[in-house]
Amino acid sequence: MDQRIIKERHKLLRYLEEKGLRLTKGRESVFNEVMATHGHFAAEELVKGCKEHQRDVSRATIYRSLREMLEAGVIRETAFGEKHQHYEHVYDETLHHHARCVRCGTFIEFDDLGEEDRYRPLLEKQGFKVLGHELHFYGICHACQ
Amino acid sequence: MDQRIIKERHKLLRYLEEKGLRLTKGRESVFNEVMATHGHFAAEELVKGCKEHQRDVSRATIYRSLREMLEAGVIRETAFGEKHQHYEHVYDETLHHHARCVRCGTFIEFDDLGEEDRYRPLLEKQGFKVLGHELHFYGICHACQ
DNA sequence: ACTCCTATGAGACAGTGTATCATCTTAAAA
DNA sequence: TTTTAAGATGATACACTGTCTCATAGGAGT
Structure with missing residues (x-):
C-alpha cells in the first residue's frame, strides 16, 4: 500500500486513540474512499462513493467521520463560495492555493510558498491549534480582461 | 451621506440600468441594509435586518437583490467552510483575516501581515489581475480543546 | 385605459448537514 | 465466559439555506 496513505492512516489512528475512539469498519470505509478520491470532493459524493466502492455506510456516519478526519488533519476544507462544503486530502499533493476569476469563475492553482507561516x-x-489554511x-x- | 455609499449606489444604478431594471423600494431596502451592516453578513441576517430596520422584504426578493449586487460589484462573497454563503461590501476593504474553529465555528480575527504579497x-x-485575497x-x- | 414588461410575495421544493434515539458492537472488567 | 459500560451505527426527523414557480401587483409608455 502507498506509503503516504499509511502515514495518513497513522495520523487518524493517533487521533482516534487520543479521543478513545475506535477504527471501525465504517470509519475505515470512509477513510479508504477519501484516499481513493482524487482532487476535491463533497460529502454527498462520498455517500455515493462509499455505497459503490466500499460498504454501505449511512450518511450520518459519513458526516461524522469527515469531521473526525478534518480534526485529525487528514483532510482539509476547501470552501470557495460553493453551496456545500468541499474537502481534499492532504497527503500526496503539494499544498496549493486558488485564485478565482470573479467574472467567469475559473480557478488558477498555485503552490504554497510558506509565506503564511x-x-x-x-x-x-x-x-x-492550527490544522491548516487556505489562501484565496x-x-x-x-x-476576461 | 457617506461618500463611499453614494459611490456604491451609483455602481448599482449603472448595473440596473444596463440590465433594464429599476431601483425599487425592495432593492433599495436591501442595499441600505447591506450598507448599514458592518463586517460580514449572511443572507438570512439580511432577511431579519430588513424586516427590522427597513421595510418587510420577502426572502425571494432579498436573495434576488443579493445576486444583483454581487454582479454589480457592490458586494462580494467571502467563503468560509460554512453552511451558508457570507458576503461583505466592497467599499470597506478589510485588512484582517479569519481563523475558524472547526468544532464550534467561532472566528478569531487577525491583522494582515502582508505575507501574501x-x-x-x-x-x-x-x-x-489581483483584486484582493483572503486567508483562512x-x-x-x-x-474547544 | 391598455399593454407590456418588470417586481414581488407566498409558498413549494431540493439539497446539505445536524440531532435524536433505539439498537448493535466492542473492549475490558468481573 | 459473562457482564457491563461506553462507543458506533442507521433510520429518520428536522432545521436551514437557497431556488423556483406562479399568481398578482405595479410602473412606463402608447
Whole structure:
C-alpha cells in the first residue's frame, strides 16, 4: 500500500486513540474512499462513493467521520463560495492555493510558498491549534480582461 | 451621506440600468441594509435586518437583490467552510483575516501581515489581475480543546 | 385605459448537514 | 465466559439555506 496513505492512516489512528475512539469498519470505509478520491470532493459524493466502492455506510456516519478526519488533519476544507462544503486530502499533493476569476469563475492553482507561516505563532499564542489554511486570491483572469 | 455609499449606489444604478431594471423600494431596502451592516453578513441576517430596520422584504426578493449586487460589484462573497454563503461590501476593504474553529465555528480575527504579497507577481505574470485575497486558517480554538 | 414588461410575495421544493434515539458492537472488567 | 459500560451505527426527523414557480401587483409608455 502507498506509503503516504499509511502515514495518513497513522495520523487518524493517533487521533482516534487520543479521543478513545475506535477504527471501525465504517470509519475505515470512509477513510479508504477519501484516499481513493482524487482532487476535491463533497460529502454527498462520498455517500455515493462509499455505497459503490466500499460498504454501505449511512450518511450520518459519513458526516461524522469527515469531521473526525478534518480534526485529525487528514483532510482539509476547501470552501470557495460553493453551496456545500468541499474537502481534499492532504497527503500526496503539494499544498496549493486558488485564485478565482470573479467574472467567469475559473480557478488558477498555485503552490504554497510558506509565506503564511508567520501567522501560526500569533494564533497559537491565543490557544488556537492550527490544522491548516487556505489562501484565496480573487481577481480577473487573462481571458476576461 | 457617506461618500463611499453614494459611490456604491451609483455602481448599482449603472448595473440596473444596463440590465433594464429599476431601483425599487425592495432593492433599495436591501442595499441600505447591506450598507448599514458592518463586517460580514449572511443572507438570512439580511432577511431579519430588513424586516427590522427597513421595510418587510420577502426572502425571494432579498436573495434576488443579493445576486444583483454581487454582479454589480457592490458586494462580494467571502467563503468560509460554512453552511451558508457570507458576503461583505466592497467599499470597506478589510485588512484582517479569519481563523475558524472547526468544532464550534467561532472566528478569531487577525491583522494582515502582508505575507501574501509574494504571490502577486506570480499571478500577474500569468495575466491574472489581483483584486484582493483572503486567508483562512482553520483549527481548534482554545475553548474547544 | 391598455399593454407590456418588470417586481414581488407566498409558498413549494431540493439539497446539505445536524440531532435524536433505539439498537448493535466492542473492549475490558468481573 | 459473562457482564457491563461506553462507543458506533442507521433510520429518520428536522432545521436551514437557497431556488423556483406562479399568481398578482405595479410602473412606463402608447
